[in-house]
Amino acid sequence: MEYKAYILVPKDRIGALIGKKGKVKKKIEELTGVKIMINSKTGEVDISYDEEHGPEAMKAKSIVNAIGRGFSPEKAEKLASDDYYMEIINMQDLVGRSRNALVRQRSRVIGTEGRARKMLEDLTKTDISVYGKTVSIIGPLENVEIAKDAIEMLINGAKHGDVYRYIQKRMEGLFLR
Numbered sequence: 001m002e003y004k005a006y007i008l009v010p011k012d013r014i015g016a017l018i019g020k021k022g023k024v025k026k027k028i029e030e031l032t033g034v035k036i037m038i039n040s041k042t043g044e045v046d047i048s049y050d051e052e053h054g055p056e057a058m059k060a061k062s063i064v065n066a067i068g069r070g071f072s073p074e075k076a077e078k079l080a081s082d083d084y085y086m087e088i089i090n091m092q093d094l095v096g097r098s099r100n101a102l103v104r105q106r107s108r109v110i111g112t113e114g115r116a117r118k119m120l121e122d123l124t125k126t127d128i129s130v131y132g133k134t135v136s137i138i139g140p141l142e143n144v145e146i147a148k149d150a151i152e153m154l155i156n157g158a159k160h161g162d163v164y165r166y167i168q169k170r171m172e173g174l175f176l177r
Helices: 011-018 020-032 051-068 073-080 091-095 099-110 112-124 141-155 160-176
Strands: 002-008 035-039 044-050 085-090 127-131 134-139
Touching: 002 051, 011 020, 011 035, 011 051, 020 035, 020 051, 020 073, 044 051, 051 073, 051 085, 073 127, 073 134, 085 091, 085 141, 091 099, 091 141, 099 112, 099 127, 099 141, 112 127, 112 141, 112 160, 134 141, 141 160
Parallel strands: none
Antiparallel strands: 002 044, 035 044, 085 134, 127 134
């Protein structure tokens, strides 16, 4: 019996999902054992799989979603591992619908020339993508949780230095276990 999962990808991310000569799509199919059909006009992605590939189909869906949220295919493919997870933070849930507030908080997360995002990634050992109204994080579960807390602190107005110190303490706690 064949099953299907559907996901909608922003049209401007379809090219990244397909890749040159279909390489990215093909690699996701090989990694997960599913069949992917992409409608480049609508952004609809159909993932077909059999009963045996159910867990892999969920991984394929996560990888496709990650590429749709702005991650490079290489970073998104980490989700094929059982040790990696993705968390998506909808900034509107934290700042409301004001366009100015959204732009301001996106800027706080990204920082000047991307330095804040890079520092968050380095400290938490995660990958972070700020795309549209969302901030997405890929990494090991505990690291993703720490990064999510830190990003929410920044969005809620905490100083960058305070957030970085918070991350360092939480990450040290992971290594002391």
